[in-house]
Amino acid sequence: MFVRQQQFINKEWTNVHTAPGFTNTGCSLVLVFGSGEEIIKPDVYTMLKSEYPNAEIVIGSTAGEIINESVYDDTIVVTAIAFERTGLRSASLNMNDYVSSYDAGAALMKLLDAEDLASVFVLSDGAVVNGSELVAGLNDNNNKKVTTAGGLAGDAARFQQTFTGLNAIPSPGNVVAIGFYGAHLAVGHGSMGGWDEFGPERTITKADKNVLLELDGKSALELYKQYLGDYVNDLPASALLFPLSLKDSGSKNVVVRTILAINEELSSMTFAGNMPEGGKVRLMKANFDKLIDASNIAAVGTAVTNAVSKPDLAILISCVGRKLILQQRISEEVEAARDFFGANVPITGFYSYGEISPLKESMSCELHNQTMTILTLSEI
Template sequence: MKTVQLIKHKNENWKYLSKKLDLIEPLILVFGNRYLLEEQNVYTDLKEKFPDAHIVFGSTSGDITAYFVTDDSVVATAIEFEKTKFEIKTSNVLNSDLDSFVTGENLINQFTKEGLKHVFVISEGSFINGSELTKGMNAAAKNKILITGGLCGDDARFEKTLAAYNENPKPGEIVAIGFYGETFEASFAIHGGWSPFGPERVVTKSKSNVLYELDGQPALDLYKQYLGEKSKELPGAALLYPLNVKTEQEKQSYVRTILNIEEDTNAMILAGDIPVNSKVQLMMTNIDNIANASELAASQAKDIRKNEPQLAILVSCIGRKLVLDQRIEEEIEEVVSVIGDDVTVCGLYSYGEIAPFNSEINCQLHNQTMTITLISE
């Protein structure tokens, strides 16, 4: 495997972060600021440098490399595989009936199944139901394929997200990359570092990813009571106080970020489903817990491998980024300290992370986690 990384800032040309190499039919993962991805020449510029490349774009709430986290750039990671083959499939939810389950199912069913080892998904993050998307992908994968990835971001604006394959980035797009090969190896791990606090309450009214009532009371009113003065900063403040969700269907609890609020209905819009009769608690964290969770995720992803990793794709949550603030690079440094300086690192801060629970196979939508995918061949 050979890799090359480049970076582009507004009104500047692409600059190499690594040694310039001539690559043959590389896969290029391009993560960056949504405004910069809207520039007309973002695709053509890369295509001129890598004429035979397969270029995948995703907008972010921050770009990740081994050296820094940046908000105002586009980072391209070009990968030439020696033995691994890959297929790239797309879907656009703007061109469908917005059935996220069917979208996920159809996306995975596009792939040649024989020899398919791993699918990495870069999904639009503005209005997809990530829970239903992962359920649909699981239905098509039939517990035989590791699926990881994330929902694109748009800083903390939540206006729109962009993605694309071999064209200019656009709204509504979902891109999936399927990897094949006997020598290909992918491992993963997720950890959050968030702790529940306060009373546990029962969801008494919800629909899909909209939460209306807890213990028979308006959900938004209760949430504002907990936040006190911080409730004036909603919906942004909600990223610092997500919900821990327990359901009868899942063995493990999961975290749901509150993306928006509806004052007229006293409701909260979450990043994924919130089933009736599930139990929820508020969560909080601190910088040390987030950094420790990232280190733990890196250790677990590395420990279950047969071979040393060559590429690390990190998907972390916008909520973690807001907590870390000026110390944002600490969680990346923890990962690099575990996997080693010789591993190429790329990734994004997202609106949702896609991976199974640790030691499981069915992928789930997560919030507020560090999700690490380690790849080698």
């Protein structure tokens, strides 16, 4: 497996790193993460297509780009991959053609299903797709129980429109999935938030998908505002500092759920993932050092799942919320991952509107908010 990394920065393309043995024609997969404004320019896709004629080109908009140790805004990071012994198949569909995000997830998984399917990478629209439903659709049709991971595209800190595309100029509403085939790909995954839970546990008593209405029979928004105290004046921005932890009834796993919007009229809160009735929630708070440490823990997690500590490529998918909170310290979380992988592992990634990854080894994938999620690829 050979990797080439490029970046479009200050209106210019620069070659960041090219592994010896990499050839443009031998390249079969190109991952492109960039600001929405830049990646929808037709020149970008045209240039990449002519440079990598035999590759599947996957493009997604971001809330920030990650390349090696650094975090950027308004750039494009390109990772071109030449696999030696791994087969690929791609699939893409648009939400306009599907009734629900669940159906879209199910359809994608069916398109990629095969006897030797080894892993699936998903890059989804982050504005019109319901991430929880998409993940449920993927899981229910994951017959080989292969590692499925990826993320939802971002739109800087605007939360309006995201762009994704497969072998095309990216556009809204697309969900792209890449299937990896064969026995020679080792996939590692790790996901960690680093948030502190506090306060009493409460039960979701009224909710509709990702809209939360009541906790313990009382208005969830009123309760949340009581918690926020003085921070209530900074809503909705301050909601990023205090997400909720969610434990589905009957499940031990805790996922983080970010508040995307609040509606005073309906006394409702909209989250970046479903809030199932019967689920248990607790308040969470940011702890900057723990958020950064979490990135290192996620990196360690990738080696636990596939026993490879120096992968051929590490893909970091981190939440936009972390970037808004950590502000100038944001590159520290990428450095924390670098600390584990060492100097020579190529790192790419982006800030997303939702991370997709299993929480532990050999479990179905889940939608996360506010985590650093890392996916590693190595050919063995």
